[in-house]
Amino acid sequence: MIKRRYGERKDWKRVLQRRYVQTFLTTNDFRGYITLLHTLKVSNPLYTRYGEKDICIVDNGYMWLQQFPCDKNHCVTTMFDSSGNVVQWYIDICLHNGVENDIPFWDDLFWDIVVLPTGELILKDEDELEDALLRSIIDKYQYNLALNEVENLKSLIDKGNFSLIKLTNTHKEILSNMLK
DSSP states (O other): OOOEEETTOTTOTTEEEEEEEEEEEEOSSOEEEEEEEEEEEESSOEEEEETTEEEEEEOTTEEEEEEEETTOSEEEEEEEOTTSOEEEEEEEEEEEEEEETTEEEEEEEEEEEEEOTTSOEEEEOHHHHHHHHHTTSSOHHHHHHHHHHHHHHHHHHHTTOOHHHHTHHHHHHHHHHHHO
């Protein structure tokens, strides 16, 4: 079964104190939901490993901005440290984005792209996509959709034309002002 994931991340037990805001945005550059989770207090930091690097992606004071563009097969989570610096952009490949009970969600198609502030691009969980196809969790159409989306996004990122990365600070500012 494809997992549905929600922008508010209400079930995340690591986060002890939080603030959360969301809005629907229509501009010349973007149409969809944007959300911001501010982790005021966490039970313990969360690190992820890329090659030889351990990167902290959640700690006290971190913010996670999520962008859910309408009619696209991806959503982006930008993780900011407590000083406001981008830690990483995490791009989930998805069947679709939507809204349920007023909360934005994505139906996860397993494969992910990570872009680090250095420009390094990392593909994650391709094996999960393959396994989902083999176990009939997804069908061939959904598998091909994920493959095509990854190739399209890699091309946009390589050329510096992936608009959601460019809109990161603008979207964060909009939502940060709503937190005040």
